[in-house]
Amino acid sequence: MKMPTSPWFRYGVPVPAAVIVAVPLAMVLTDYWVFTVTGAAIVVIMMQSFGVITGRAGVISLCQFSFMGIGAWTTSWLGVHGAPGGFVVWAVLGALAVVPVGLVVGIPALRLRGVSLAIATFAFAVTMDVVFASGSFPGQDELLIVERPAGLDSDAGYAVLVVGITVALFVALAVLDRTRLGASWVEVRTSERAAAAHGTSVTLSKLAAFSVSAFLAGLAGALLVGQLGTVTAQNFAAQQSLVMFGIAISIGVHRPEGAVIGGVVGTLLPVGLDALALPQDVGTIVVGLFAVYMLRQGGGEFGQTDIIRAKRNAKKLRERPSEKAEQVEKVVETGRELGEVVLRVSGLTVRFGEVVAVNGADLEVRRGEVLALLGPNGAGKSTFIDAVTGFAHGYTGTVHLDGRPVDRLSAHRRARLGLRRSFQQLTVAADLDVGMLVRAVAGRKLGASEVDEILAHFRCPPARTPVGTLDVGARRLVEVAGLVASRPRVLLLDEPAAGQSASESEALARRIAGIPALTGGCVILVEHDIELVRATADRLVVMDFGEVLASGTPQEVLSDERVVAAYLGRTASGQHPQPT
Numbered sequence: 001m002k003m004p005t006s007p008w009f010r011y012g013v014p015v016p017a018a019v020i021v022a023v024p025l026a027m028v029l030t031d032y033w034v035f036t037v038t039g040a041a042i043v044v045i046m047m048q049s050f051g052v053i054t055g056r057a058g059v060i061s062l063c064q065f066s067f068m069g070i071g072a073w074t075t076s077w078l079g080v081h082g083a084p085g086g087f088v089v090w091a092v093l094g095a096l097a098v099v100p101v102g103l104v105v106g107i108p109a110l111r112l113r114g115v116s117l118a119i120a121t122f123a124f125a126v127t128m129d130v131v132f133a134s135g136s137f138p139g140q141d142e143l144l145i146v147e148r149p150a151g152l153d154s155d156a157g158y159a160v161l162v163v164g165i166t167v168a169l170f171v172a173l174a175v176l177d178r179t180r181l182g183a184s185w186v187e188v189r190t191s192e193r194a195a196a197a198h199g200t201s202v203t204l205s206k207l208a209a210f211s212v213s214a215f216l217a218g219l220a221g222a223l224l225v226g227q228l229g230t231v232t233a234q235n236f237a238a239q240q241s242l243v244m245f246g247i248a249i250s251i252g253v254h255r256p257e258g259a260v261i262g263g264v265v266g267t268l269l270p271v272g273l274d275a276l277a278l279p280q281d282v283g284t285i286v287v288g289l290f291a292v293y294m295l296r297q298g299g300g301e302f303g304q305t306d307i308i309r310a311k312r313n314a315k316k317l318r319e320r321p322s323e324k325a326e327q328v329e330k331v332v333e334t335g336r337e338l339g340e341v342v343l344r345v346s347g348l349t350v351r352f353g354e355v356v357a358v359n360g361a362d363l364e365v366r367r368g369e370v371l372a373l374l375g376p377n378g379a380g381k382s383t384f385i386d387a388v389t390g391f392a393h394g395y396t397g398t399v400h401l402d403g404r405p406v407d408r409l410s411a412h413r414r415a416r417l418g419l420r421r422s423f424q425q426l427t428v429a430a431d432l433d434v435g436m437l438v439r440a441v442a443g444r445k446l447g448a449s450e451v452d453e454i455l456a457h458f459r460c461p462p463a464r465t466p467v468g469t470l471d472v473g474a475r476r477l478v479e480v481a482g483l484v485a486s487r488p489r490v491l492l493l494d495e496p497a498a499g500q501s502a503s504e505s506e507a508l509a510r511r512i513a514g515i516p517a518l519t520g521g522c523v524i525l526v527e528h529d530i531e532l533v534r535a536t537a538d539r540l541v542v543m544d545f546g547e548v549l550a551s552g553t554p555q556e557v558l559s560d561e562r563v564v565a566a567y568l569g570r571t572a573s574g575q576h577p578q579p580t
């Protein structure tokens with residue numbers, strides 16, 4: 001029997017199921033184990049907060065326990081002062097109170113990466129250690145206890161509540177992962193440039209990750225208050241953030257199984273060390289060494305769960321029959337009619353120190369047109385695309401889109417106006433599925449049938465295929481499909497045929513030729529494959545030494561002596577093939 005796949009079934013079942021399992025379990029477990037399970041569930045929520053900020057968005061944060069402490073402090077204060085609403089309201093307010101703090105920490109973190117970011121967030125954690133230690137937590141001195149919710153105030157009842165919340169958060173994050181915001185985190189982690197090119201605001205995406213992860217950490221702190229009744233500064237020591245970060249990156253806690261394993265390890269490690277009469281520092285050292293090992297493996301935001309998944313996906317890939325061959329070919333035949341000027345570039349100059357990469361280039365592209373940009377290696381083509389799409393700063397000259405100057409706009413704003421590009425170096429997020437990647441790249445709401453249609457048109461694998469199982473050529477096609485689905489005014493494709501076989505290139509040429517009919521815009525194609533260019537482009541522009549050398553129909557340009565000379569000159573040194 002086929003399992004129902006509606007989101008309500010997929011996301012609506014786990015919470016009641018977990019509660020149904022947790023209730024009898026809480027009744028048969030001893031008090032010690034009920035307490036330990038509650039503690040483990042709270043650590044799992046902490047792991048989910050690492051899973052958002054580091055696992056999904058790829059941002060190092062070493063201050064999650066400080067966020068937890070702020071959530072706990074606020075909840076304690078509300079509880080001790082008898083604020084209206086009861087424990088659940090205090091806990092939600094406690095978690096929400098951490099969000100602005102997450103934003104304040106996140107703003108300077110936008111410009112920092114790697115070790116600098118680690119130091120900045122750890123400095124905040126150490127500062128909060130001092131702040132927490134300078135006074136006592138609400139209720140700590142008077143030995144006041146924060147009341148748990150009525151009806152769930154026994155240890156067993158509270159355990160069921162915390163387990164239910166933990167699972168509900170998994171469901172909420174699974175839903176979030178399928179939204180544009182969730183996909184943007186994975187894109188930003190993979191490549192900030194590519195995310196910006198797809199119209200994602202890297203700033204907003206990172207700040208949202210800080211907010212959500214701060215909320216989760218704050219909620220964990222609030223639930224700890226309910227578990228312990230009273231908390232103290234020691235519960236939120238900066239060093240704990242380090243240990244939990246180590247566990248998080250070692251395991252890979254952005255996946256639910258990783259967060260659960262992380263929660264269990266984080267809870268049982270101190271218990272195990274106690275049982276073995278070993279100092280707790282031994283655990284810190286072991287986790288630290290393992291985390292360093294994982295960081296050396298590359299990244300750090302991935303963990304063991306990713307490694308296991310990658311191996312499983314690689315196996316699936318070997319077993320998969322060629323899907324491309326099975327797909328129905330649907331070619332859009334076009335008789336292209338050129339319309340108004342969509343993109344006008346005037347006097348574009350880009351310098352890198354003494355090197356003039358683009359030198360006063362002028363170019364116009366009209367609606368319905370496919371223009372190929374050719375030139376030997378180092379001619380300035382990629383730099384030209386970078387400048388037009390907002391990735392090269394400090395150029396001179398002007399870029400107009402639909403008559404509007406865009407020179408002052410950032411890359412992601414230009415992308416949203418319809419200036420879309422692909423990169424020579426492929427940077428698509430490998431841990432999305434094909435459908436999610438198309439939606440993320442498209443940057444607009446797409447129905448399932450629209451996604452399937454565009455995938456079939458570009459002969460891509462089906463929407464549910466993990467991107468990580470595809471070869472480079474297929475990933476590139478999925479990106480092109482997503483870019484076309486964004487209905488760009490101008491689509492700049494930087495060597496889209498790289499990684500494609502000769503027959504795939506041929507099929508791709510026909511599809512690129514059909515893009516203006518699909519989008520109502522135009523295409524600029526940078527490509528070394530002359531056959532693909534000949535089959536696709538209405539007009540060729542050849543660049544050399546940053547300047548436009550020739551422009552015209554493929555036939556005119558490819559027989560132009562200056563063009564042949566430019567190419568032959570380079571071919572002698574083995575840099576580029578002959579165009580004819």
Ligand SMILES: Nc1ncnc2c1ncn2[C@@H]1O[C@H](COP(=O)(O)OP(=O)(O)OP(=O)(O)O)[C@@H](O)[C@H]1O
Pocket residue numbers: 352355356357375376377378379380381382383384424
């Ligand atoms: N970031 C940079 N710093 C310094 N010089 C650069 C930089 N990027 C490009 N260049 C130089 O600018 C010139 C144009 O390079 P560009 O990559 O735009 O050429 P291209 O035509 O795209 O070449 P290819 O076909 O190899 O991609 C080259 O001389 C290159 O060395």
